[in-house]
Amino acid sequence: MANQAMPFSRSEMLPPEPPPGSAVGVVGWLRANLFSSIGNSILTILALALIWLVLSHVWPWLAHAVWNADSYAQCRQIIADTWGPDAGGACLAVIRERWKQFMFGFYPIEAYWRPTLAFILMFVALAPILFSALPRKMLWFSLIFPGLAYWLLWGGSIFVPIVIYAGFAAGWLGFHLGARASAAFVAPLLAAVFALVWWFFIASPLINLLPDIGLMPVQSKQFGGFMLSVTIGVTGIAFSLPLGVLLALGRRSDLVFVKAICVGFIEFIRGVPLIALLLVASFLLNIFMPPGTNFDIILRVIIMVTLFSAAYMAEVIRGGLAALPRGQYEGADALGLNFWQATRLVIMPQALKISIPGIVNTFIGLFKDTTLVAIIGLLDPIGLITSIRANAAWNGMVWELYGFVAVLFFVCCFGMSKYSQYLERKLRTDHR
Amino acid sequence: MRHSLILGTTLALTLGAVSAASAATLDEVKARGTLKCGSNPGLAGFAAPDANGVWHGFDVDVCYALAAAIFGDPAKVEFTPLSGETRFTALASGEVDVLVRNSTWTFSRDVDLKLDFVGVNYYDGQGFIVSKDLGVTSAKELDGATVCIQTGTTTELNLADFFKANGMSYQPVPIQTEAEARQQFLAGACDSYTTDASGLAAVRATYPNPENYIILPEIISKEPLGPAVRHGDNQWGDIVRWTFNALVEAEELGVTKDNLDEMKNSDNPEIRRLLGVEGNLGGMFGLSPDWAYNAIKANGNYGEIFAATIGEGTPSNLARGLNAQWKDGGLMYSPPFR
Numbered sequence: 186m187a188n189q190a191m192p193f194s195r196s197e198m199l200p201p202e203p204p205p206g207s208a209v210g211v212v213g214w215l216r217a218n219l220f221s222s223i224g225n226s227i228l229t230i231l232a233l234a235l236i237w238l239v240l241s242h243v244w245p246w247l248a249h250a251v252w253n254a255d256s257y258a259q260c261r262q263i264i265a266d267t268w269g270p271d272a273g274g275a276c277l278a279v280i281r282e283r284w285k286q287f288m289f290g291f292y293p294i295e296a297y298w299r300p301t302l303a304f305i306l307m308f309v310a311l312a313p314i315l316f317s318a319l320p321r322k323m324l325w326f327s328l329i330f331p332g333l334a335y336w337l338l339w340g341g342s343i344f345v346p347i348v349i350y351a352g353f354a355a356g357w358l359g360f361h362l363g364a365r366a367s368a369a370f371v372a373p374l375l376a377a378v379f380a381l382v383w384w385f386f387i388a389s390p391l392i393n394l395l396p397d398i399g400l401m402p403v404q405s406k407q408f409g410g411f412m413l414s415v416t417i418g419v420t421g422i423a424f425s426l427p428l429g430v431l432l433a434l435g436r437r438s439d440l441v442f443v444k445a446i447c448v449g450f451i452e453f454i455r456g457v458p459l460i461a462l463l464l465v466a467s468f469l470l471n472i473f474m475p476p477g478t479n480f481d482i483i484l485r486v487i488i489m490v491t492l493f494s495a496a497y498m499a500e501v502i503r504g505g506l507a508a509l510p511r512g513q514y515e516g517a518d519a520l521g522l523n524f525w526q527a528t529r530l531v532i533m534p535q536a537l538k539i540s541i542p543g544i545v546n547t548f549i550g551l552f553k554d555t556t557l558v559a560i561i562g563l564l565d566p567i568g569l570i571t572s573i574r575a576n577a578a579w580n581g582m583v584w585e586l587y588g589f590v591a592v593l594f595f596v597c598c599f600g601m602s603k604y605s606q607y608l609e610r611k612l613r614t615d616h617r
Numbered sequence: 618m619r620h621s622l623i624l625g626t627t628l629a630l631t632l633g634a635v636s637a638a639s640a641a642t643l644d645e646v647k648a649r650g651t652l653k654c655g656s657n658p659g660l661a662g663f664a665a666p667d668a669n670g671v672w673h674g675f676d677v678d679v680c681y682a683l684a685a686a687i688f689g690d691p692a693k694v695e696f697t698p699l700s701g702e703t704r705f706t707a708l709a710s711g712e713v714d715v716l717v718r719n720s721t722w723t724f725s726r727d728v729d730l731k732l733d734f735v736g737v738n739y740y741d742g743q744g745f746i747v748s749k750d751l752g753v754t755s756a757k758e759l760d761g762a763t764v765c766i767q768t769g770t771t772t773e774l775n776l777a778d779f780f781k782a783n784g785m786s787y788q789p790v791p792i793q794t795e796a797e798a799r800q801q802f803l804a805g806a807c808d809s810y811t812t813d814a815s816g817l818a819a820v821r822a823t824y825p826n827p828e829n830y831i832i833l834p835e836i837i838s839k840e841p842l843g844p845a846v847r848h849g850d851n852q853w854g855d856i857v858r859w860t861f862n863a864l865v866e867a868e869e870l871g872v873t874k875d876n877l878d879e880m881k882n883s884d885n886p887e888i889r890r891l892l893g894v895e896g897n898l899g900g901m902f903g904l905s906p907d908w909a910y911n912a913i914k915a916n917g918n919y920g921e922i923f924a925a926t927i928g929e930g931t932p933s934n935l936a937r938g939l940n941a942q943w944k945d946g947g948l949m950y951s952p953p954f955r
Binding site: 257261282283285286290291294404406407464467468469471472559560561562564568570571572573574575576577580581583587 | 657658659660661662663664665666667668669670674695697698699700702703706707709710711712794795796799800819820822823824825931932933
């Protein structure tokens with residue numbers, strides 16, 4: 186009877202009531218997110234109808250996919266036999282048969298391990314750049330990687346990349362000798378002179394002297410498929426960022442000559458379509474070079490693609506530089522840092538951080554632009570499609586081939602986009 | 618003034634160097650060890666790489682024969698796939714030594730673009746394909762039709778000429794590739810698709826219901842397709858011309874890939890000269906006496922190549938027609954080998 190003794194107040198809280206069924210669980214989520222108002226409900230229904238429309242066509246097509254067939258006609262026969270005469274289906278047998286070609290082009294089969302190894306090592310080299318938690322010593326491998334990848338992909342003497350790397354050492358030597366001079370521009374100038382002298386006058390005779398030890402050489406003609414896209418894309422990405430940083434700094438420079446060159450370069454490149462540059466690389470250069478020179482076509486394309494995206498990169502980074510408050514520049518100056526120190530320690534880390542979305546945007550654009558090389562006859566995945574379709578067995582196919590290439594590119598570009606989002610979260614660019 | 622002078626001199630020197638280089642294409646090819654042949658990146662029956670990257674087709678077989686004639690080994694050829702827009706620039710700039718890419722021999726290409734077409738390996742013509750539902754049986758009934766047409770080719774100009782000459786109107790639907798044409802035509806975006814007749818049969822065979830489409834009987838243009846080389850190196854032009862002629866001559870004389878070695882013992886002086894048993898025709902342009910023997914050995918004579926790549930029974934399923942030997946009422950006629 187204790188309850189009757191204390192009628193005025195509760196001694197314990199009532200247990201919380203579960204929220205009404207319409208506000209929790211699936212129903213609640215649906216009400217809150219999809220049917221919160223009449224307009225929202227209409228949009229939801231329209232979106233569902235659209236998804237259904239797409240799925241109802243794509244799903245049976247995928248579900249009826251044929252993986253084992255020798256020709257398109259056989260595919261159609263199998264689909265008709267299994268699913269009835271009117272059924273449509275994907276003939277993915279072509280992907281199965283041409284998978285290696287899509288990946289490696291006409292690269293010699295016994296050397297497939299080389300691009301594969303280079304591809305795996307690429308992630309090892311990228312890891313310390315992408316994730317700051319990894320030991321910094323791994324960066325040395327990242328520096329070696331471009332030469333290593335070149336040697337793995339094209340083969341030839343191991344001394345070619347080594348001698349070329351020695352040019353950087355020569356440049357480093359020049360930089361240190363020049364650093365003693367009082368004028369700031371002497372060091373980079375001397376570095377450039379040392380390196381160029383090495384590359385143009387010493388490297389070639391030296392390579393001829395050294396023994397020819399290495400892998401079987403592979404010609405650029407044999408490159409193709411996705412490997413070609415990745416080679417051009419990754420090289421372009423790797424070189425366009427530093428080049429873009431230099432161009433952006435040059436454009437803001439007080440040195441009139443440097444500024445004029447940078448502005449002229451950036452505006453010229455931005456005013457010319459990539460296709461035009463590729464056609465120049467492919468045909469015009471050959472006319473103007475001395476006869477007999479064989480300037481590698483892929484190298485030419487890589488140079489053009491790199492220059493092209495470097496100009497865009499420069500503008501993206503210039504945007505980052507412009508967004509930095511003036512106080513950052515003045516603060517760096519007040520600390521007594523010289524131009525290169527201030528740029529390296531204060532300005533660039535912040536400017537690059539702001540520019541991440543724009544930089545990744547340019548990267549993704551560059552990677553997708555590599556398909557334009559199909560125009561100048563390189564057999565990248567798009568170029569290969571024409572060749573595969575011309576084969577009697579696969580003549581007439583459209584969706585399977587283009588769809589497959591689209592999925593390949595989507596995976597890569599989506600990966601890059603996801604990484605940039607991770608980096609943005611980590612560096613918190615929004616509350617700077 | 619001075620700048621333009623320097624520029625002009627440089628340009629003149631460069632151009633001089635280029636023509637000097639082209640004067641000795643054979644030496645260049647021999648020094649390089651491979652023949653660079655410009656090919657179509659993919660045209661059913663004419664040129665396409667298989668799953669192992671080996672090129673097959675009617676056009677590329679001419680390149681194999683040429684490589685065999687020069688080196689005695691048909692494998693010593695590199696193919697450079699070229700698009701319709703870039704093919705002639707690639708040839709002019711020295712990117713390729715010879716262009717065998719179903720290119721039509723026309724006046725302006727021969728004269729203005731400074732090319733030499735050294736022969737015709739396929740006499741083609743432009744045709745139309747329409748759906749049966751359209752109820753048309755002749756190209757002359759196509760007044761007001763929408764026509765899918767590949768841009769940048771002679772077919773575009775022929776189409777305009779044909780409709781103008783017959784006082785009809787049409788609506789062009791420009792397309793870039795055969796893949797695009799297929800999708801547009803099958804979706805009904807155009808009433809008719811027009812291209813070289815050699816391609817139409819192969820294209821029709823790949824449609825879901827081939828029996829619903831007909832190829833109209835009219836052939837509205839002359840499209841002599843042939844190998845081309847740069848102006849200015851007549852020796853090289855002769856090599857390409859006569860290697861092709863050797864394939865045609867071999868068919869006329871009944872020399873095939875299989876009986877090639879028996880034919881060396883033939884009493885027929887024409888065969889003996891062709892195969893290099895008698896005289897030394899090859900030496901006249903810097904090749905070995907058995908150059909034609911090697912060329913025929915690569916993929917057989919002209920008729921054998923035709924039958925294996927685009928002839929009846931293949932997916933292209935083309936009759937010899939104009940491309941038959943002159944003795945059979947066609948236009949294939951090789952000048953004598955003597």
